Amino acid sequence: MRFDSLLDSVGGTPLVGLPRLSPSPDVRVWAKLEDRNPTGSIKDRAALKMVEVAEKEGHLRPGCTILEPTSGNTGISLAMAAKLKGYRIVCVMPENTSVERKQLLGMWGAEIVSSPAAGGSNEAVRVAKRLAEEHPDWVMLYQYGNPANALAHYEGTAPEIHADLPSITHFVAGLGTTGTLMGVSRYFREHKPSVRVVAAEPRYGELVYGLRNLDEGFVPELYDASLIDSRFSVGPRDAVRRVRELLELEGIFAGISTGAILHAALGQAAKALKAGETADIAFVVADGGWKYLSTGAYEGTVDDAEERLDGQLWA
Amino acid sequence: MAIEVRIPTILRTYTDGAKSVSGEGASLSELIDNLESAHPGLKDRLVEDGDLRRFVNVYVNDEDVRFTGGLETSLSDGDQVVVLPAVAGGA
Numbered sequence: 001m002r003f004d005s006l007l008d009s010v011g012g013t014p015l016v017g018l019p020r021l022s023p024s025p026d027v028r029v030w031a032k033l034e035d036r037n038p039t040g041s042i043k044d045r046a047a048l049k050m051v052e053v054a055e056k057e058g059h060l061r062p063g064c065t066i067l068e069p070t071s072g073n074t075g076i077s078l079a080m081a082a083k084l085k086g087y088r089i090v091c092v093m094p095e096n097t098s099v100e101r102k103q104l105l106g107m108w109g110a111e112i113v114s115s116p117a118a119g120g121s122n123e124a125v126r127v128a129k130r131l132a133e134e135h136p137d138w139v140m141l142y143q144y145g146n147p148a149n150a151l152a153h154y155e156g157t158a159p160e161i162h163a164d165l166p167s168i169t170h171f172v173a174g175l176g177t178t179g180t181l182m183g184v185s186r187y188f189r190e191h192k193p194s195v196r197v198v199a200a201e202p203r204y205g206e207l208v209y210g211l212r213n214l215d216e217g218f219v220p221e222l223y224d225a226s227l228i229d230s231r232f233s234v235g236p237r238d239a240v241r242r243v244r245e246l247l248e249l250e251g252i253f254a255g256i257s258t259g260a261i262l263h264a265a266l267g268q269a270a271k272a273l274k275a276g277e278t279a280d281i282a283f284v285v286a287d288g289g290w291k292y293l294s295t296g297a298y299e300g301t302v303d304d305a306e307e308r309l310d311g312q313l314w315a
Numbered sequence: 316m317a318i319e320v321r322i323p324t325i326l327r328t329y330t331d332g333a334k335s336v337s338g339e340g341a342s343l344s345e346l347i348d349n350l351e352s353a354h355p356g357l358k359d360r361l362v363e364d365g366d367l368r369r370f371v372n373v374y375v376n377d378e379d380v381r382f383t384g385g386l387e388t389s390l391s392d393g394d395q396v397v398v399l400p401a402v403a404g405g406a
Contacts, residue, residue: 043406071405097405121403143406176404201379202404209323209400214360217370217401231379233372233397257405315405 007084010037010044011156015164015282020249021262026278027269029262030165031252031285032157039073039080039108041255041287042157046179047077049152050141051085060139062086067140069093069128071121071313072101073287074143074177079108090138092128094120096207097313100291120208120313121176122218143177145221153183161282162187168195169272172265172283174257174315175199175231178223180284185227199231200264202239202257202315232267234260236309240297242266243289247298255287256297257315286315318346320396329357343373344386346396361398362386370401 003009013036022028034042054060065088068078075091082089089110093102096117105112113131115123125144132140143149157180161168171188173180181199188195211217236256243259246252254262265283272279289298296308321335330336336354340346351358361371366385373380374397380388390396 069403074406119402121405125403144403174404176406199379203397203399206324209325209402211325211400211402214325214368214370214400218403219369219401220403225381228382230382233374233377233379233399235377313405 005084006038007048007081010048012160013037015161016252018246018250021245021266023266023269023273027273028280029265029269030280030282031246031250032161032282033252033285034157035254035285035288037077039076039104040290041073041077042180042284043073043077044080045152045156046143046149046177047074047141048081049155050143050146050148051078051081053146053148053151054139054141060087064088065090065135065138067092067128067132067135067138068143069115069121069124070143071097071124071176071315072105072291075110076101076104076108078141079105079110083109090131092124092131094124094313096120096311098292099294104291117311118207118210119216120204122211122216125218143179147222149177149179150183150186150222153180154187155183157284158184158187162191165280165282167280168192168282169277169279170196170198170265170268170281172198172200172261172268172281174261174284174286175201176315178220182222182224182227189227196229196268197227198264198268199228200261201231201233202260203233203235204313204315205236205310207311208313232264234263235306236314237302237306238263239314240302240305240309243297244302247289252285253289254285255289255315256292256295256309258285258287260315261286317392318390318394318396320346320350321398323399325400326357326360326398329354329360340390342386342390343375343380343388343396346390347386372399372401373397374399
């Protein structure tokens with residue numbers, strides 16, 4: 001496959017079957033390999049679309065500075081696009097993210113502003129909003145509320161899956177900005193409304209939920225609960241267990257959040273099997289495991305890994 | 316019938332610092348009423364105008380109750396209930 005530039009090659013990722021993890025020939029699980037994008041994560045789709053829409057609408061002009069709160073992947077994607085298009089980029093990132101993510105951001109030329117570990121991404125959003133006020137000339141693309149984020153999946157991820165797997169019954173993805181789930185769900189609600197849309201939400205350690213009061217809670221502006229059929233909270237233990245199974249049984253080396261998504265997908269598979277239904281369940285492999293090697297998620301016992309992930313933003 | 320309820324740091328002022336408490340009820344709303352009798356003030360932090368507060372998420376056996384009947388979600392002995400504030404996820 002040939003493209004004019006790296007940016008033109010975003011999307012068009014493979015959908016692969018998981019013959020060993022699928023419970024029966026009638027209940028099949030399929031992995032959408034989003035780690036095959038240019039910077040290695042699904043966020044290339046949202047980042048590129050947000051940049052393109054901002055350029056088209058005239059918000060982003062040559063010489064502009066992009067600002068974004070991110071726990072890693074979106075920042076890395078934006079930094080790559082910014083480098084190729086000639087923008088400066090500032091990323092606000094929580095302290096408790098893996099060192100590889102900071103290294104990668106630096107490699108693509110992003111400037112990093114750290115936000116406190118307690119409060120996780122909530123704090124990153126808060127700090128970024130404050131910086132945006134202090135620097136009105138900076139352009140915050142704001143993935144949690146930017147419709148272009150969901151649009152990337154409505155126009156790309158969803159139709160790709162539909163074309164490869166017309167018999168799809170379930171779509172399972174991680175819940176962060178909610179962009180993937182919102183965009184994909186909107187597409188299937190229009191084109192194949194029988195598809196059940198399932199969210200897997202990472203459940204972190206207590207530090208990440210360390211708000212000062214409940215009013216500091218956060219629900220992404222993009223989120224529309226009517227587009228989701230069920231939502232599961234998956235802790236680090238299940239995520240680590242599943243991400244290791246994916247490697248052991250199917251040879252796929254994925255990031256920890258993908259373990260959480262697979263856990264929810266296999267839950268749906270077990271339910272379909274028990275009900276005697278046929279199912280084709282597509283789930284998202286959000287990124288590869290490379291950026292998380294230093295977290296220790298892939299070595300030692302599951303107990304050790306769970307302990308090491310406590311307090312970290314592992315997804 | 317005993318149901319374990321995990322309480323987030325931010326609400327432990329109502330549970331004397333306990334990370335998890337035990338309660339009973341055939342539905343989430345009955346459970347919350349039951350918890351309120353032992354931990355006064357807790358219900359008001361969870362429920363507003365007969366619905367879960369916007370920034371409160373409740374999971375029964377890891378499933379978000381907003382998709383399983385909300386406060387009317389039925390419970391059985393041994394269920395695990397987790398209460399968490401809604402926070403921004405990684406992205």
